[in-house]
Amino acid sequence: MPGGTAIHYATFGQGTPLVIAANWLNHLEFDRSSPVCRHWWEELSREHQVIRYDQRGCGLSDWDTSDLSFEAAVGDLESLISALGIDRCALLGASQGWSVAIEYAARHPDKVSHLALYGACSYGWAYQSEAHRQEWERLLGLTKDGWGQEHPDYQRAFIDKFKPEATADQKFCLMRLQEASTSPENAEKIQAEWGKVDLRQRLRQIAVPTLVFHARGDNAVLFEEGCRIAGLIPGAGFVLLEGKNHLLTHDEPAWQSLVSEIRQFLTSDSGNNPAHEDIAAAVELERPDLRQATAPDGTVTILFSDIEDSTGMTERLGDRRMQEVLRLHNDIVREHLAASGGFEVKSMGDGFMLAFSSARRALQCAVAIQTALAAYNEEQDNEQLRVRMGIHTGEALSESDDFYGKHVILAARVAGQAQGGQILVSSLFKALTDSAGDIVFGEEQEVELKGLTGLNSVYPVEWR
Template identity: 45%
Template sequence: MMNQEIRFCTAADGTRIAYAIVGDGPPLVKAPNWLTHLEFEWNSPVWRHWWEELARDYTLIRFDQRGSGFSDRTVIEQSFDTWVGDLGAVVDDIGLDRFSLFGISQGGAIATTYIVRNPGRVDRLVLYGAYPRGEAKRGGTTPEEFEAVQTLTRAGWGRDDPTYRQMFTSRFMPGATTEQMAWFNDLQRVSTSGENAALVRATNAEIDVLPILGSVDVPTLVLHAQGDTQVPFEQGRQLASLIPGARFVGLDGSNHLLLASEPAWPVALAEIRAFLSGEPESRDVAPASHEVDVGAVTPVPADLTPREVEVLRLLAAGQTNRDIAAELFITTNTVANHVKNILSKTDSANRTEAAAFAARHGLN
């Protein structure tokens, strides 16, 4: 097994960030995601296959998010902007002028934001299980439910009893073995404190990169498990539809964290390798892998705003203005205005024609 080299750099506010380098080849930088520990996850049954395989072909750079792992646990600020800044601190410390980016889960929003803020630095972007909008922005959870989990997180995170952390583990990998679930429970405990886990979760919930996705100007591959229980499949489709020219590959499975035993794993790995090397799109995968490839999503017209795309998707799903308002946390009058604009911009006479337009553009 390869050995990783762990180094440290300093972020703009003085926070010490730990990062690891392993492998040989073109640089591939992984943006941070929900709680990491560079050393603990290196030998894990959940992450090991990812890092070993990617390091065979690339110089893989990972880092512990501030407040987690070997990075400073006590930090001045925990925010989305500091996360993006920490990514910049790592690549600048290494001296990388050009590199490819890999974003898993929340790392997708961090990666896309870095690209828009730092033009000309990134060659290619791979997103897996990523989302453009956090839990609070996309709806689906009431404020009361969200705060209840926050309270449990702060109170029970560091206990030996994994009951509190199991809430997250079960959603991240419902198909995991007992060993894999136990390991992930331990990873969460050793990675950070309950207070910091709650801060990270609250920050994730407010993520919203929809307005900038049209400015992501690098070749992009988006992969997402169709039955993902943590981040809805629709979030991956939305990313791919709004990033110009992005290729979208749906994967069979329900785990947010793709495990080595899943048939979708060799599919994802083949897609990533082919994409990063610039080879033609991979199609020759084993039937047992159950690849679901919906191809490149047709770009929506440039004059449809990200919010209008959201409304159009929900409209095409048959939701009423009241339903859409509740899901997007906006008023019914605002929804009505968006629908009026959508009908005009798509040259649709009614909602049925708008839904047909959505289907033609991969938004249904």
Template identity: 40%
Template sequence: MAVPDRSQPPQQVRFCRSADGVRIAYAVHGTGPPLLISTCWLSHLQFDWESPVWRHVLVDLGRFATVIRFDERGHGLSDWDVTDHSLPARIGDLEAVADAAGYDRFALMAMAQGGPVAISYAARHAERVTRLLFWGSYSCASRGLSADDLALEEAFSQLIKVGWARPDSTFRRVFTSLMIPNATEEQMSWLDDLQRVAASASTAHLSRRQRFHADADALLPQLDIPTLVLHSLGDRMREFHHGRHLAATIPNARLVPLESDNHILLEGEPAWSVFVDEVQRFLQPDVPANRPPEVASRLEDVLSARELEVLRLAADGRDNAAIAEDLQLSLRTVERHLQNIYTKLGVGGRSARVAATTRLFTPA
């Protein structure tokens, strides 16, 4: 695996609103075909970006993909004052981020508890998902659990209620030890802190209970999308049989067992190199054949079909309101498309519109 580029440009944090009005924070970074991540249980876009547990994940994926990730409702930089963490609400969040990011088609990766959301989205919007990936994920958390398993889940739920917000990390270390048992003390301490920073105790308790009942298992046989399942053999947070079930039930899915006990693969362990190589190879068909992944030679390689329509109308002299009317879009959607265009073309300021439209008349 290539040495990660630690000088990678910083992520761009943006916001959108879900169908019920909840404000969702999402971030974009990297270069290459778009990869939208259906997020895991705990995240904080800025805290993760600087962490010894997630930084290598973000940097390495960003070398060959444009990574779009978000904080779930109630977590990180998204709105915290939320009580609805149901599967329909979470699907709405993913739909909002997918639309706001501005890509017509993209690969979709489900991490951990993002599985049921990604499965549901892919079943509803198969025309937008080029390929589907799962990392330490599942279709239904409660599938196949014994009475002892259910009792343990209830114990975890109570542990969150009484220990999550305590300054002492003793209670939170239980979850950290399940997620990264082979980590250093520095890495474990950071994940201890993430739990407190990412969500309040009440949200952590409520969201976990609602997610436990999310079930997308019946949709798996319907998925007709290239699928890659990556799962650690010794995963203690989400046991390997969940990954095996995904690969065995989704038509033509491929399973890659990872030689690790860590739910979150750590930098330097052999399984991480395997993971990166597998993901990069799997995404390769999404890279336009007429250019190397790091070089964009034509607008068609950079912008979506809708963004090109918007840019051409802007070049014809139409203002945003006229563009919205011509394409039957909302004014806000047109503004979002233009902002995405400026970002992708690397232009900004008062002259951004002129610089972007000029590209239409510049030979590749």
């Protein structure tokens, strides 16, 4: 393998080859008897030759390697398939394995007959909101101390994210699997590396039959990420699984649905299923055409929002209660976004990036959201849900399902200056909306915006 790293693999069953892209939480020997893992190989190998391998730095593969990069992981899959003399195979990317599977399929469409993805996302945590990045950095610190150990804070956070409905036996098994899979140091490095993966542009290049599976209540990877992927891969099918667990076990109805659908998908010549096409088409229709978010003069109004001190809230409320608060927050934002005719560019865990063709509608949406949150907070005895917002208008590049450019960066920097419960706008945005007469702005504030030279003027909106 690249760099001389030893990669261990195993085969199960007979038939056409199905290669499963590895991830950080696996161990070929341990998984054979694990109640949270073995059903994957037992069920899928009934009709196919399943080929599994341990990711570099994990399981039976070499732990002592200096290169735990995403590129090295893709190279390992390329080398393994080549060494085994496989001309063409089906490829499954589950959980973290989605990224390597997608990259391989994009590079080698002639070698992939079918691509199945479960619990996948299009980009890592490093591209999400500042507060969400801080939360991941905190979790990385817990990983170093709690991986494979009876560390209550870490194990509780891990279970709530990946297997919230786990039994006591399953919780214990997952802790032992952590210990067997890799070292705390490697686990921390791998999480950090995969946080930087961004395959949004790659998804449109996939030219093989693809089926995307996602659980509606997945805490580890939000449901809308599965929808995003299905909408970006040309012709992809989508299967909605009912459930809350990212790690599926054999006793869940969602598991039976996945097995049935994936068997049908892998045995079809083209991979197409009319039912899947209908679902994928519906998902695609739900994805915004961002050209509609651009005004006739070519400008777009960008609104960034995030929850103030979301990391501290999580520590005070606990992961389970915080998830409930996040869902309520998301529902409020999306309700008023739909009413204002805006577009959701992306959800970032504890915040949003929204786009509008009208500066006035953007402000109306922001005020409506803050008003709804204020009403919610009045009913709370202790913890307040305070959201900070920043708005700016300017020209932006639209590519795939995202906006890019200096004006997007400026909008994000303005949001970073806001406090919880505050709407802060740029001077240009104020100039565009000041003539309306019914909008009251507070006093000018001159601030330094990270990455931008000099002082910049921002204005709070007096929305209460």
